[in-house]
Amino acid sequence: MTVAAHTSTSKLPEAVGEAARRRTFAVISHPDAGKSTLTEALALHAAAITSAGAVHGKGDRKGVTSDWMEMEQARGISITSAALRIDYDDCVLNLLDTPGHADFSEDTYRVLAAVDAAIMLLDSAKGLEPQTLKLFDVARNQGIPVITFVNKWDRPGREPLELLDEIEQRIGLRPTPLNWPVGIAGDFRGLIDRVEGGYTKMRRTPGGATRAEEERLSDDQAEQVEGETWTQALEEIELLGEIGADFDEESFLAGKSSPVLFGAALTNFGVAQLLRTLVDLAPAPKPRSDAEGTPRPIEAPFSGLVFKMQANMDKQHRDRMAFVRVCSGRFDRGMVLTHAASGRPFATKYTQAVFGSERHTIDTAFAGDVIALVNAHALSVGDTLYEGKPVHFPPIPSFAPEHFMVARALDAGRYKQFRRGIEQLDSEGVVQVLVSDVRGEQAPVLAAVGPLQFDVVKHRMEHEFRAPIELSPLDYAVARRTDAASAPILHGLSGAEVLTRRSDDELLVLVHNKWRLKVIQRDQPDLVMEALLAGGVEDSA
Template structure:
C-alpha cells in the first residue's frame, strides 16, 4: 500500500485530503445522526468491495499548510543550492520564502498544538490529562485524583487545596512533546464555580477536547464551556470516556450531542460490544480493531490496557468473527454499515470552523482508546491560526513577537512569594531577555527568565513561538487581557469579566493584619480568583466580594490563610446583582453624582471601574428606568490601550 504523499510512480507529492459533504441520513437511536467518511477517487486506497467505508490516510502535511493552502499545484523547481524555501501563510494564501528565519518560524508554528479539555466535573478530565502526559513521557505514573495516603497526587492539581479535595481549582499549563510536536495543554477547572477562569483560558487555545461520560452524555457545565468554544469557532474533538462501565447507546449519545449542542458528529472510532460487555473499538479509517482486556485495567503504562491491533482488510475479514463471536461480529457489522449508509464525508474545513466534531470512544483510566485518539488528534488539530487585533488579522508566522496575558497566578513558589503572568504567544519568535512594549501602559519592558510549565514545575526557556505559553515575572504591571509586542502597537481581543452571582462581606479576625489582607485580597482579585468591590473612599476593611460560585469564596478564605497568613470570615450582605456602569455619551462616570442618585451601593472594582450593587430585581429595574443616561452592564472589558 502506498504511503501518504507518494504517487503511484513513486514520486513524492504533498499529502492532502480533498473531502466532500453529503446529505445526512437519519439513523436510529433517539433521532441520532452520524457521518461516514469519504475520499476523492484520486486518494482511494485498497477499498474492500464489501464495505462502503474508505481507508483514509490522514494528512501528514504541516497543519498551517493544511488549514490555509489552496488545492495542490504542480511542485515547483527546487531552488538553487543553499537556498531555503518554506511555505509562508498569510491569511488563507500560501507563498514561498527564501528567508531562513521565516522558514524556521513556519516550521515551529506547525509543530504547536495548543488546546484545552472541557467537561463536566467527574467526567475524567484530570485522569485524561495525566494519561496524555504519560504518552508524552513527562511522567511515569499518573496520580490518583482523590487524595489518599500512599498515592501520588495529580500533577495538574498542584495547589494544596486541589490535592486535598481532588478537584481542579485553577488552570494549569502542561507542555510536553509528542511525536516531534510541541503539545500545549491548558488544564482548566471543571467545577462550575470556576467557569470564569476556564472562559479566560479558552481564549488562549486553538482547539478543545470535549470529554463526555458515556453514562451521562452532555451535562450542564459541558454545555456552558461548549458555547464559549462555539463563539470562538475553534475545532472541537469529542472523547466518550468510561466505556468500560455501563453506559448509554453510542447512537443515542451522538444524537444528543448533535441536538443539544448543535454540532455535527463524525465517529472515527466505534465501540464494540459482545453480550453487552465492552470489548474494544473499531477504527473506521484504519480498518483495525483494538480489543479491551479487563484484566489489564490496573496497568499504569501508556497503552498497557490495549492488546495489539487486530488488522483487517474490511468488515468481511473472518478474523473479526473469531475475536468477537457471532453476536459481537453481527452487531459490529450492522452498526458499521449503518454509519456508512449515512454517506457523509469528513469535512476538514467544517471541523476547523467548529461545525463538525470527530468522536472517539475509550477509557482514560485504563489507557484504552487514547493512542488512536492521539494519532488522529496530531494530524487533524490545526496549528495556531491568525488572531484578530485592533489592527486587523495577525498571522502566527508574522515576524514581530506578540502575545497577551490570559492568567495571573500569585505564590506558585511559596518560598519566594512570586507572581507570574501567563502569556499566550500569538506571533513571531520570543527570545529570552528581549524588550517589548506593554501596550496598555505604553511602557517598554524586558522579559527576563521566562519559564514554561508542567503544572507547578518550571523550566527557563530561551525562545518560544506562536502557540506556546510563557510564564513571565510580574512585579504588579500586568492585568488579564494585556497585550505585549515588539512591533507596531495594537491590542488583541479583550477578555471580559462577568457579573458574579454570590456576594459576601469580608471581616478580618485580626485587625493588625490589615496590610497583609490588603495585599492578599488585591492580588487574588487581580488574578480573577474573586471580584473585589469597595466604596471609592473605602478603608481596607470595607470589602465586598463577588463570586460565580460559593466554592470560590472558600478558595479565597483558604488562600488568604495559607499564603498570606490572614484569617477572615464572611458575613451575609443584601446584594443580588452587580452591574458595571458607563455613560452612554462616553464621558467619565461622576461617582459622587451617581451615589447621590442612590441607585444602589456605589463601589469600584479592583481596576477602579464603577460598579453598582443592587439588593434585588426591583432596585435594578428602577435604576435602569430612572437613570437612562447610564449603561448597566453584566460584563465588563478592561482597558487594553491607553488613550492619549
C-alpha cells in the same frame, strides 16, 4: 474519508515552521467527567510521564500532575488551570487543563482565549451536562473547533447512537465518529478505527497506571473473539455511513461538526488515538486579530497575550507568574518587550515552561507555546506584550458575578498584608474586587461566579499572606454596568448599591435579584444598566 497529517515544516520560515508544529488546546467538561484523568492519560501516552495517577488514587498512586495546589489535592477537584508542554511525534503539544467545577468557569474562559482547539469531554452515562454546555458556548463564541471524547466507556452508560443524537440536537454540532466501540458501555471490548480500518482490542493494566495493552485483530479474528457484539458494531458503523457521519475537515474547522472518539481515560483505552487525532486534526496557530480586528502575522515580531496570573506556585520564593500565550514571532529568554498597557519595557530574564507543578527554564518559544514569566508584578490578565511594531490584543472579558461578600481583616495589625493579598487575588482574577465610598477600602466587596471561589480566597489569604479574613454575604445576585450620571440615582434606590470595580474603574450597580432589576428598569428607563459579558455571551438576566 481522509485525515490530513500535519504540515511539513522543513522549507518554511522559522517562526511559521515552528508554529505549524504546535497544537495548543484545552480540555473542557462538567465536573467529574474525568478531565484531569484524561490530561494524565494524554501525558502518559506521549511518554511525558511514566505512571498516571487518579485524583483519589489508592495505595501509593499519586495525585494528578496538573492538580498542584493543596486545595486541589485535598478536595479532588481542579481549582486553577494548569499548563503542560509535551513533545510528541515531531509536534509540541501545549495542553491547558482547566477547572471543571462551574464555580471556576472564569478561569476556564481565560484559558479558552489562549487555545486553538478544545477537547469536549463527555461522561458516557451523563452526556451533555450543564457546565459542558456553558463551556461549549464559550468555545463556539471564540471560534474554537471542538474534538469530542466520550469517556468512561468501561462503565455502564448510554447507547453510542443516542449520545451522538444528543450532541446534534442540543448544540447543533454534527458528530463524526473517528472510531466506534465494540461492546456497550460497561462491556468495553475494543475500538474499530473508522479512518484507517482495523480493530484494536484493549486489555487492562493494573489500575490503569500504565499504557493499556493493545492487540490488533483482523476482521475474521474479531468476529471469532467478539461474536454478536462485533456484528452489532459493524451494523452501527454501516448506519453512520448511510447518514453521512464522516469527518469533514472544513466543517470541523468552521465549528459545524466535531470528530468523536470513544474511550476510557482511567484505564487508558482509546487515549492513543485521541492523541494522534490532536496531532493530525487540531489546527496550528493562526494570525491573531488585534483590538482593531487586524490580524498579526505569525512571522511578525514577538507578541503575546497574558491569559493567567498565578502567585506562590513556588512556596520558597513567593513568586508571581504570568502565563503568556505566544501569538507571533520568536521568543528568546532575556529579550526586552513592551508592555502595551503602560508602554514600559518588560525584561524577561526569568522564563519557564511549566509541567503541572514542575518548572524548567525555557530559552525559546514560538506561536502557540505557553511561557511563564516569573516575577511579573507589572502584568495583569488580558495584557499584551510585544516586540517591534506595537500591537494590543482585545482584553479578556470577565464573567458576570452572581455572588458577593464583604471581606474584612481579622487582625487589624496585619492590614498591610490584607491589602496586598486582596490586590494580588484581584490581579490574578481569583475574584473580582469592588470598592465603594460607603464601605471604603478596608471592607472591599468580593464578587464571584460561584461560592467556592470564596473558599479559595479565605485559604490563600490565611496561608499565603498570613492575613486571615472574615466574609459577610451581601444580599445581591445581579450586577450591571452603569455610568456616572446614573450612579447617584441608582445608589439611592431600595435594593441596589453602586460600587467601583477597581481593575478597570467601571461603575457597577448590584441589585438584589432579577425581579428587582426589572422593576428598576421599568420605573427608571433612562438609567444606564448594561448587561455584563458572561463568558463571551451576554448575561440574559
